[in-house]
Amino acid sequence: TVNGEEIKAAEYYKRMEWFRPEPQSALINMPVGFQVLRQMISERMIVQLAKSKGVAPTAPQIEARLAALYQENPNLKAQxxxxxxxxxxxxxDLRNQEAQFNLLTAGITITDLEVEKHYKENPSEFKEPAKYKLRVVAVGDDAGEKSVDAALKAGKSFADVARQYSLDVTTKARGGEYGVVPETALSDESRKAVAITPVGSTTAWVRGPKNPVGEQSNARIKFLVEVITPAKNIALDAPMKSRLRRRLMLDKGTIRNKTSVGKDLEAATQAAKVTIAEPQFQQLYSQLLDRVRKAQG
Structure with a gap:
């Protein structure tokens, strides 16, 4: 229980089913069950703090956010x-998120004029990137490039060439089918090559992307451009205006309120009465609070 509010076993075990530990978390070496419980305790604390400050999320607020999520993603229910x-x-989830939002944005107001001003002054933020439907063939050396080019020149379909020569195990069996990708998902070199290639044509050969440590891949890649969906501006309609207003509120609220909210939450955490049925977890939780107290001097 957290200040008398129960975390039920069914809720805990359901969270365990989809919980994914954060690799950078300070708790990463602790039992996963404790990490889950600690997260749930923190969420309870945030909602309780919002309630104590008079900014607890309301049912209509949560339903409005849920409706907005469905509007943004029509496939959400199936997912x-x-x-x-x-x-x-x-x-x-939304109850916890909206409690955080309300705490951070307490006293913050963003007018329609401020929303419209930001939209007009930052056009690059409101542009949907061009999208390309592509096929790809990847080889590892000059000989591979020559074999692919010769087969294409002889009239063989790109799909058959990819099946025969490609080293990309993910797309090879599908005839090089790469899917529809936004230009922002391509490497700089690939994006430049695709951008100047007409529909139905293949790009020049490009080098594969660099790995996380900056080493250049030895792969050589050629794309077939099947469909181009041009970039377009995103209209400032009612849903976009709502999303932008929330973002601007958070930007301003983070600057103004984040430090004070953090202090209030830490004080509430230290003062809270938390009872955990599992003795090992109760001990771990107490030790965690002790470490925080010592760190704060």
Whole structure:
């Protein structure tokens, strides 16, 4: 329990099913069950703090956010079902998110004029990138390039060439089918090559992307451009205006309120009465609070 508010076993075990530890978390070496419980305790603390400050999320606020999520992603319900999650699970997530939002944006107002001004002054933020439907063939050396070019010149389809010569195991069996990708998902060299290639044509050979440590891949890649969807401006309609207003509120609220909210939450955490049925977890939680107290001097 957290200040008398119970975390039920069913809720805990359901969270365990989809919980993914954060690699950079300070708790990463602790039992996963404790990491889950610590997260749930923190969420309870945030909602309780919002309630104590008079900014607890309301049911209409949560339903409005849920409706906005459905509008942004019409496939959300199917995705939830596939993941074994329900609308009530999402409402619980939104309750925690909106409590944080309300705490950070307390006293913050963003007018329609401020929203419209930001939209007009930052056009690059509101542009949907060009998208390309591509096929790809990847080889490892000059001989591979020559074999692919010769086969294409002889009239062989790009799909058959990819099946025969490509070293990309992900796309090879599908005839090099790469799918529809935004230009922002391509490497600089690939993006430049695709951008100057007409529909139905193949790009020049480009080098594969660099790995995380900056080493250049030895792969040589050629794309077939099947469909181009041009970049377009995103209109400032009602949903976009709502999303932009929230973002601007958070930007301003983070500057003004983040430090004070953090202090209030830490004080509430230290003062809270938390009872955990599992003795090992109770001990770990107490030790965690002690470390925080010592760190704060």
């Amino acid at each position: 939830l079902a596939q993941a074994g999650r329900s609308e009530d699970d999402i409402r619980a």
